[in-house]
Amino acid sequence: MPAIGASSKRSRAGIAVVNSLANLAAFAASDSRQAPFIGREEELSRLHRAWDGACGGRCELIWIAGEPGIGKTRMVEQFVGSLSDVVCARGHCVEHYGTGEPYLPVLEALAALCRFDSSVSGLLRAVAPSWLLQLPWLSSAEERDVRGGEAPRVGVDQMLLEMGEFLDRYTQARPLLLVTEDLHWSDRLTIQLIDYITRRRGSTRLMWLASFRPADVIVLDHPLNRVRHELRLNGMCKEVLLDAFSEIEVANYVGEHLPSLASDEGFIRALHERTDGLPLFVASLMSEVVARAARNADEPPQLADVAVQTKCNRHHRTLHC
């Protein structure tokens, strides 16, 4: 399963991007290193239906929405890991102060795609040269010299057109899964690009999975909010909204990590109550409980012994158990 991801760091207002990750092996392997995946069967089957649609010649935009720690990234990884023979390019947004870099998650994904498939830079050169020039290490000295070493000033419409053409042509040979995470931090142009690609009448075999935190986009009045509502009204996107774990899912989680406690209803209820079923908190508390159980093999672990402080961005909750 070829899957690609990237994380990056920018060094100037133009586009110096240092890619630090995610080669195929690392990303593909991440799934097997993870703890067992719990629940989300319906959500996963919706993603699979969308992927089938993309393979069949549709452009599918799927929002994955949920609060921090609810499992958006885990869901994406589970989904990608369940596909065989998929080309997946990933990028993510980072929290910033002031205006974010234009197209950061898309450039990150594109850079990863170029590393994975050496034909991509040639295709970019042919049909999307403005995008290629945003990835300076992929353009020749000659190409850069023509521009005086500076990132070109290209109109936004041109960038949109070129990306549409690139995606049409690239996906003629195979469908593409494009993942952009944490779009509540994205720049405006990335949202405009998603809107454009989703609305155009191309033949792109693309599934675009985009995650975000709904509360943040509402509070910040992020452009994503308007675009998402308009696309939804037009039936041009789907949304997978992730809920907290139910008590049964918490019990399943416990069963996977400490089977001796899986049938302890009091423990399960207390864990569910104290974490609100938020997977991040469930995982955090359970790893503490498992560690204690390993230290005191003779005594069954008590949730009451564990106090975990969890800080999750805007949400700041202390779990005194």
Ligand SMILES: Nc1ncnc2c1ncn2[C@@H]1O[C@H](COP(=O)(O)OP(=O)(O)O)[C@@H](O)[C@H]1O
């Ligand atoms: N369905 C799940 N099954 C098992 N663990 C999960 C699941 N969803 C989330 N987790 C765990 O919860 C934690 C937070 O999940 P993450 O995907 O990082 O949340 P988000 O991306 O929404 O902030 C991680 O440790 C992750 O492994």
Ligand SMILES: [Mg+2]
């Ligand atoms: Mg995440």
